[in-house]
Amino acid sequence: MLPSSLGELIHLHYLNVSGSAIKTLPESLCKLSYLQTLKLGSCSKLTMLPNGMYNLVNLRHLDITGTPLKEMPKGMGKLKQLHILSNYIVGKQKEYGIQELGGLLNLHGSFLIQKLENVVDINQARNARIMDKKHIDKLWLEWSSGNDMVSNIQIEGDVLNNLRPHTGLKELIIDGYKGKIFPDWLGQHSYNNMTSVSLYSCKNCCKLPSLGQLPSLKSLTIYGFSELKCIGDEFYKNEDDHTLHIVPFPSLETLKFMQMPCWELWYSPSSEAFPQLNNLEIEECPKLKGDIVNQIFMRIVSSSSDVSKVRTLFMHAENFTGMSLDGDSLSLRGCEWLVESTFMATIIHHLTSLQDIEINGFLCAAISLPKSLQKLVIWNCTELEFPEQQQHKYDLVELEIYASCDSLASLSLDAFPNLKTLSISECSNLESISMSEPPHTALQSLTITRCHKLEALPRKMDTLVPNLQSLHIQDCGRICRFPEGGLPPNLQKLCVNGSDVLLRGLSSMGKLEALTHLEIYACDYESRINSFPEVDTLPHLPSLTTLQISSFQNLETLECNELLHLTSLQQLHIQYCRNLQYLEREKLPSSLLLLEIKDCPLLEEGCENKHQHIWPKIKHIPTIRLNYEDFSK
Template sequence: MAQFHSISQCLHSISKTDWLGKAKESSSQTSVLHCPRRMKIEGFKGTEAFPEWLGNLSSLKRLFLPITGGCSSLEKLRIVGCEKLSKIGDGLSTSTCLKELDLDICPDLSSIPNLEGFSSLQYLSVRWCKKLEVLPITGGCSSLEKLCIFDCEKLSKIGDGLSTSTCLKELDLDDCPDLSSIPNLEGFSSLQDLSVRRCVKLEVLPITGGCSSLEKLRICDCEKLSKIGDGLSTSTCLKELDLDDCPDLSSIPNLEGFSSLQYLSVRRCDKLEVLPITAPLSSLKKMLIGDCPNLRPIPSLDGLSSLTELEFEKVGEGWSHLLPNMLQSNVSLCSLTILNIPDLIWIQDDSLGRLNCLRELAIGGFSEELQEFPWLSSIQYLSASLLVLKLTGWEKLKSLPHQLQFFTALEELTIEGFQGVEAFPEWLGNLSSLKRLYLSGFGKLKSLPHQLHLPSTLEELTIDSFHEIEALPDSFRNLSSLECLSIQFCDKLMYLPSVDVMRSLSRLIAMSIKGCPLLEPRCERESGPEWSKISHLPLVLINDWR
């Protein structure tokens, strides 16, 4: 039978460094253990904390922590990176002076002792314990302030005793796919931050009242979540509300009197019909509404005097009617996104001209009946201030808006979805400050002109979904500042610019090619006919989807 290494056998070697946490740890402590394969730790009744170097024993195959009782002074227990740890002794239940418990990367740990009467416990973190099924909080954890559970695949239950931990300030549940319910959160008057993400079986978030200090609520990727407890209506101190990817969520509690709300994001909530929030929202700085096809417009959005970022994308009918008043009354906007609103046909032409603070603008994807973009006359007033512009077209548009040529301050430009465009305008080269250019979705463009004039200031260029082009032109020679070139989803593309042109791009350091079935084999290392054009580059990624 294999001999167990016991910490007590090495006591004479490490006692001078006082590994009980009363002096600094020595970097040589692990060397005295001679790389044990099995370890048993026992007999340290006065221990206050286990040393961090336990996680550095790379040869360890099995680790037992037979805490059988009597560790009455233990305040901190951290077990990190013990991949073979399967059991913690039941005696841990007697360590009721414990203040911090951190279990991290213990994939074989399937259970832990009951945490009942741990009145001193303040911090509890369980992460990457993939076999753990129950977190046995059975009551009496009255001092618990922070609970974090992350990536516990089989966790299906959190002990009902959590309901007594009303001093909790932060609760973070992330990536627990088997967790279908959590204890009631009633009277949690200290709770400030509540985050629930990727808990795909969770059906109800039981906020039943008394969470008067709640400031941040984030619920993301909870596919079965259908209800948020009505007690949320009492959390009028809320500053951030983020609801994302909750397709079964059909309603949320009334949010009347939430005058402290600064950040509101509701995205990909397919069944949500009403957002019961009322003015005044004088503190609201960011409002993001997207991919909610059934969500009806908020009746009144007056008084949004602090709004700096507004996003409406893929929303249902009626939202476009809110835009005129919102744009007129929110001259402090710095970022504006209005994308894929099919009922948007017209809006008064001077709406954007008043937005002197606007630095980022994304517009497009409007009614298929429109022959040109709205706001084109007023958009010119932004030419000296706008830094980032995203333009999304539609089938009937046959050319790019010529007003773009006046945007001399623009640093980043995305142009996508102009399926009807058959030629690029010469004025693209006039954008003298442009550093990043993303071109996507020019499905009918059969070739890029040999005299294509792009700004020499470009540092990043992406060419995406040019389905008909076969070659990139030698006019790329003028891209003297180019550092990164990305080419993707170009079905017929076979040829890069010539060797001389590619090697003249002295600042080019990275190139990515993916989703290009004809070009990829031609760029194979050493053997591809296009390889000599890019072999000198420090980084070449071919069909890399990371």
């Protein structure tokens, strides 16, 4: 609360209590006849203003944004000096009505009128003189969302008709209007400064206003039109005006349709329409036919002067579908109707510089790859047919396949001589990955996870991918050995998650003198290893600095002696080994700077209690971390 003595500060010009928990303002506030700025924004508990607000005759700025006032005080029309009034809440009684706005002709900037459902007299709307407020740039007209009962739809329409703004307005928002049609003034070409129109939750409207003739309109959002079934010619041009020959939506760049559950038909405009459109978003419009959207999208692509700026997104009620272009990247998400072969061919024809394609969630489709393509990502497309590998060479640099391409049994890297990164996950029928001479010198990163039919890593990896730096093998249960000749000599990071047979054969990895990071994960649901590393299972790794041992559910003993030859080891991470409790033989390597233990309760207990069979083997390590917290020695 503010003290009543506030009214004694008779020379006060500026008062700001925004964001406070204030519940009421003292009536003495209304004695501050010199007050020019009063900021009450985001006062979440303030519901009423003092009754004598009309006495603040020099007030120029009143901000009540985000403050839940029930209505405005009476006599607001006497505040002739007001330049900035963030919003006006219409009351039910006449003295708190909208007609009080008639005297506020100096309003500037953005202005919101709320609770317009309380306007039941057309004359009150007319007397608000919205047309005469020449300095307002943005007008927001709002009917309360919780008030769905409309006593007279005709009055609702007449009220909006009499709230017509001046023709210099730049931005218009209409929210919660419950009439069936919009007044004729909305969309007239005389509003030549209008750049943005948003129509929200106009649930009874069955026809959109004629907005296509607004010459400067750049952004249009249509949201929550529950009854609208069809968008036709009326959207592009006023049928009663035969004198205009403006291209429909000549400046529109962004068009959004959202939550229109009954929308089925979108009649295609002339081929000249939307010459500047580069962002089309359609969300939760489940009945809209895909072929219509395709036509609109292709018109955008084919007519855009800068196709790299085109971005289109479709989201339907039951699934996520879409297409977006961002620079040289194309992203496709959803249903197969978006990637019919002819449709994709047309897109690729226009997008000659396309470098990235992402495809997510398509049920069935075949794709062809443009020559320029550098990156291909495929997600959740089980029936998608992977491009034929034998007949073409592709310039791909990055290829990622996740839970897709069930028909893919064999992948040959010979078709991708420039590939640097390959990631394959959950390809249910993949049995082999192959490569042949000459060496694939570009490949630097290879990740293979959850490919349960894959029986082996590619042959001769040590010579055919000599520059491979990162290798990640996870949950490929049929892989039981490393390839003959070992792994590539320049490998720097290796993550192995596999069977006991594979983990016991780590010594066959070869001479990995460049390896700095090694992660070893057991298949915890089946591993029977109780002591690790077993004798001579780790090869000579002179550059290794980080070792992680994880998910050995039956592991009881860590053999310290088998780690002593790791003379460069600085970090040892042990995690998710719930039965591990012993450190056998010598102490851990003297080069260690960090020992981190997570979710290994028996070993953690031994460390905390400084058990005589554990503490002497780790106390030389500068930092010991137990479950993310540094252990105090």
